Amino acid sequence: MPLITSAGVGSGLDLESIIKASVDAENVPKLQMFASKQESLKVELSSLGEIKSAISKLKDTVEKLADPKNFGKRIANITQPSSGDIIKVTPTSDISVGNFKVAVTQLAQGSRAVSADGAFSSVDDVVSASGGTLTFAAGTDKSFNLNVTAGMTLGELRDAINADDTNFGVTANIINTGGAGGSKLVLSSNVTGSNNDLVVTSDSAELDAIETYDDTNNPSGGMTTADDDKARDAKMTIDGLEVVSSSNTFKDAVQDMTITALAVSGDETNGYDTAKLNIDYDRESVTKLIDSFIADYNNLIGNIGFQTRIGKPLNGDASMRSLDDQLVTALSTPLTNAGPFKSIFDIGLGINNEGYLEKSTLVRSLNEAMDNNFDDIGTAFAGENGVAKQLESLLGNYVDSDGLIKQRETNLNGQLDDLEDDVLNHEFRMASLEERLRKQYAGLDVLIAQMQQTQSYLGAQLANLPGFTKSK
Template sequence: MAIITSAGVGSGLDLESIIQATVNAEDLPRMKRFEASKTRFTVQLSGLGAVKSSLSALQDIIKKLADPENFTKRSNTLVQPASGEIISVASNSSATPGSFNIKVNQLAQGSRATTNAAFTAPTDVVSAAGGKLTIAAGDKSFEVDVAAGATLEEIRAAINDSADNFGVSVNIINTGGVTPESKLVITSNVSGTGNDLTISNDTAELDSISTSAFGGGAGGLTIAAADQAQDAIIEVDGIAISSSTNIFKDAVQDLTFTAKKVSEGTETAKLTVDYDKTGVEKLMDEFITAYNNAIGTMDYHTKTGAALYGDAGMRSLKNQLTNTLSTVVSGAGGFETLFDVGIGLTKDGKLEKSSLVRSVNEALTSNYADVGKLFSGDSGLAKGFETLLETQLEGKGSFKFREESLNKSLRQLEDDKLSHDYRMTQLEAGLRAKYANLDVLIAQMQSSGSYITQQLANLPGFTRNKN
């Protein structure tokens, strides 16, 4: 509290202490109440925030449990042979569980053509007049204009840089030695048996860099037997399957294989396709953890002496969560409640894995699909939790309302404190005004008394009493 003036200077009385004692008698009890209320509101906000955070974490898991796709996944266990990875696999939600032995006999490849003509350097002119090349592989093709006087390296650039190039690359190999040669090597990425490169032209001058001559017959580009385009070939449980690429889609229905490397000898990769029981059990574990954390957080903040002790809203919410756990679900086969799939409820209201009826693994093994329906079906457990948590947490839910109410109380408390401070300032000012008058009056009386005493002392025969 600001000090306006120093009281008691004139009278010698300790008026400052009297003023401060009077102001403190009014101010301190009220300030203690302000601080107590502020602490109470702040701690309640913190408690609500902690409970809300734990429920939000539970809500995130519930959203996963409500998604049917999380209960239709498959797990693929692939054991590669000792020589390394020969194949990879992907499955969709319709894949039938089973085991397979897979062998890779051949990888798919595109074709490669090499010139036979004895070009001595990349700068050798191929065509004086120029012309047009038509390059094709499988059902793809494009054309390249060859300029008059084009050299070997210029033709390489024209093919590589063509905007219509579908996957053909050209290189020049220089042999060196006593009689150096420069050979044009053209490679196609179009794989599959019968999809060899074909390069034709519209002038005999370009026969040396074509697979077929302008006038008919073979050109100067040839494809060796080892460089021909070929299919990939795998065996699944001894059954041979071919593909124009290294990808085998639905070779086994709803499975996609990608060949990586040719098997050495008779080695195979061992594939086991199963329901993603591990993934679902992990999701159920996350649900148990998140639910228990939410219950534990509510218990902590509502215990005796805690910020939300005796809070009716928290009691109601906890009861609603417990009641939702006990929801009876139809359409999930023999699983009607959460407790039918290996989850139980402890005495303190928390979840645990339980084998009283059956274990989680037994439920997933006996009827994986129905476990999914229990959680993610239209009337499943996750839907009930979603509705409850949305009511509490979303938009104008109960937590939002209570937080706004507490924040409003804090703002009002600050306004009340400012008003109180103003009243205390006014009280002090009033006291100082009153005591200032008293101070002057006493000072005047003391001054008059001193004057009278002095005058009396000067009278003849006046004897001052030394006592």
């Protein structure tokens, strides 16, 4: 028998309202309880997420503080001469601080070779009728070979040199003099340093005009390299001492420092201008890092205070109280091998009455600590027993993949999943309850309808009896 979906049709009773009221009495309180629990779990997850984000941000900064390299940086302060910029400097963390006077007396250059007057009248002159091989070399380890095809012109030779994939740094150009000199082939090498002149040789007499000779040995009218065009070293004086480099980069001329020569500073006759170079600790980057640490630490303390106040889901949370206490304990770690600093509070930091970290001058200021014991500040944070090392481990216990907050998030998400299952099970039970009530009330509906039909029948029969009078 199909389920009656509109109860009360037969009897005329409002059975739909009765069924709905019966189901609601069971359903509504449960749904309200589920909604309340879901909201509570989500709010707790959100609060934990805020704390976790603050911890992660602090941990990122702490990891930088735990790296000794961030305290070993040096900065080069250069006062260039009035003639212009002559040097740039890259110090390493190993260099000692100090002051230097630097003058650039010669820049390094590669060599340049020029073809002889009248060797070529135009770019269309044929270099070789039968072809051959040119070999280009500079120094002891730079060379490449170029195949010269039969009938190749001077212009085509230039293009072939510049386009060769094995070319180590030779540039070919053609200068049209417009006079008796004709068109000159100019070869420039980027290989700098004394005795690294470009040398061009060939396997064919037809290519003699491309071969290189110096200006005193040019028996066959080949390309020459004038004295001013020869490859040469760079030279500079550092505190009056001359140093030489095959390139414009001087590595370890001052130990653990790279100086790049940019321009010659004057001349020998009138005297060379000097640049004043000061190598100092990179105080600014360390100060910014410590400022970030203070800001991120205070952000975490503020978040813990906000999320644990009355009315918040983490109010009275034991793990949050424990984290707060452990943070202070980590900051108070006794230091070793950090010079005069016995704790982090000796370098110019302190904790105020509200638990926030701040710069303090009760013992000494941070600037004073940097002035007198810069390297010890690095030890205070990044040393074996440094504060950053302690905090890095502590914070990792909370936010790493197996940390306490991750475990709680997993647990709360699990409860949300279970709650969804409970809601589905409850909806099934409510559907079953409604179905059962409808079956029960369907039977009642039919019974009452039958009774009403019987009543009507009996009334009609009685009305037909002689002497029967219907009551008024």
